[in-house]
Amino acid sequence: MIRTFRTAFAAAAAFVLAGALPALAQESPTLKKIKAAGEISIGHREASVPFAFMDQAGKPQGYSVDLCLKIVDEVKKELNLPNLKVKFVAINAQTRIPLIANGTIDIECGSTTNNLTRAKQGDFLPVTFITGSKLLVKKGSGIKSLADMNGKRASISSGTTNEKALLAEIEKRKIKVETVMVKDHPQAMLNLESGRVDAYASDDVLLYGMISTAKDPSQWEVVGEFFSYDPYGLMIPRNDSDYRLLATRVIADLMRSGEMEKIYNKWFNPGPTNIKMPISADLKKAFSIQALPY
Known part of the structure; x- marks a missing residue:
């Protein structure tokens, strides 16, 4: 009797779960869009080493x-579309958030800081990396911190949190730094x-990534103290709790x-x-905290 009850309960539970999963696709505007198109669009950076960059084959x-x-693998299962096409869309610091906001891309895969301003235009998944702003300089420049930048020039990628953080720090310290805006890391x-x-x-991890792919890595160094805190997360369209649940479930499982x-x-x-x-102790702890149970 007990065995029969357990078998019946397991079958009922499987039926409920089987019925519940497709409901995500039925309710999610993003999943509906993906299913109708037979394609999911991934926005990616081209030179954010090692988060998103191009291999030798492009x-x-x-x-x-x-x-x-x-x-994407989970979306394929959810929609029962094993042959779902994946479209890669190149983005940069200026285009990534608008393309999420207007629905051109279904997920943004790069090195984007989660903050409250950006949350007005897109939703963030759990934190996947923790970093902060520092300076990349040529060895022997005499620059060891932001305080040494008085009377000098610094590049910043426009549309980044580093831009806001650097300008605020310059104002706070009352130093004179001429800023030169760039569109991406290669231009910098x-x-x-x-x-x-x-x-x-820029974020220290991206600066180390730039050094690792430079013509002569030995010429460059990352210096100074952090002047911002930047938790990274993948971005998805706003107001789609079902799509967010699917993606969060994948990250938590990992x-x-x-x-x-x-x-x-x-x-x-x-x-x-x-x-x-x-991996840093902070990021390892972040993974443990965000590994949500069922």
């Missing part, structure tokens, strides 16, 4: 790209190599199983560009 790769593709590196600027302000740390080590420790950034 294909997007990286830590964030791997996480996005895990979510060109400015540094040509001597047009003395430093580039964190709980330990696969998240394996993916991290693949790209950072040492990583294909030899960035050599072992």
